[in-house]
Amino acid sequence: MGRAIILKSQAEIQKMQEANRIVAGALSLLQERIEPGLTTLQLDKWAEQFALSHKSTPAFKGYRGFPGSLCVSINEEVVHGIPSPSVVLHEGDIVSIDFGVRFKGYYGDAAITLPVGNVSARKGDLIEATRVALEKAIEQVRPGNRINDISTAVEQQVEACHFSVVRQFVGHGIGSELHEPPEIPNYRRRERTEKLLPGMALAIEPMVNAGSYEVKVLKDGWTVVTADGQPSAHFEHTVVVTEGEPLVLSRLD
Ligand code: MG
Numbered sequence: 001m002g003r004a005i006i007l008k009s010q011a012e013i014q015k016m017q018e019a020n021r022i023v024a025g026a027l028s029l030l031q032e033r034i035e036p037g038l039t040t041l042q043l044d045k046w047a048e049q050f051a052l053s054h055k056s057t058p059a060f061k062g063y064r065g066f067p068g069s070l071c072v073s074i075n076e077e078v079v080h081g082i083p084s085p086s087v088v089l090h091e092g093d094i095v096s097i098d099f100g101v102r103f104k105g106y107y108g109d110a111a112i113t114l115p116v117g118n119v120s121a122r123k124g125d126l127i128e129a130t131r132v133a134l135e136k137a138i139e140q141v142r143p144g145n146r147i148n149d150i151s152t153a154v155e156q157q158v159e160a161c162h163f164s165v166v167r168q169f170v171g172h173g174i175g176s177e178l179h180e181p182p183e184i185p186n187y188r189r190r191e192r193t194e195k196l197l198p199g200m201a202l203a204i205e206p207m208v209n210a211g212s213y214e215v216k217v218l219k220d221g222w223t224v225v226t227a228d229g230q231p232s233a234h235f236e237h238t239v240v241v242t243e244g245e246p247l248v249l250s251r252l253d
Contacts, residue, residue: 021250034095051101142246184203214228
């Protein structure tokens, strides 16, 4: 066990709500604009401008030296793809975009995977399975449940679709730091996991591979790809445990 999980006050949750609204707004903008022919750097610039124009700071830029504002991961890239002026989106690609901002000292973090034009049925199924896995995980965000209930919900959904969950990267607590305790794996663990309490803020982020769960990091030191070259999808929401229903801060309504 590492550091304790920090419970957030209503005032803190309010700031996190605003941060996450900016993140959701940026992702929504990219979803509207995505099309073949764009570079991944263009997506990064749009997200960065959106954050800055909403008085927030992109959270990933400079984080442990990450060079972009947006993580853009295409097809077999799982997470942490670096935006580039020489990487162009093509019809049939799937693109995972992960964005975070800091606003009034608090973080928001969310991700979606988008199809570029028409994609194969398998890629479409992968996106949908991952999106649904996140929704099932969010359903478990209730006081009295444990982190393992979230992990199990993801794993069961993904395995029912005959895909696999990435084990090397996990979700996380979030607040005045981008990454706080607890870790939120997308697979069930045998040991006892933390109990969910009102005020916990969790970035839940299933990363799902069409083939094997194994991944590797490219020589750029960042880009995570599937070991077998098959595609991968990623969805993420920042969610707060309340006395009642889960509060999804990064959902646009
Ligand atoms: Mg995250």
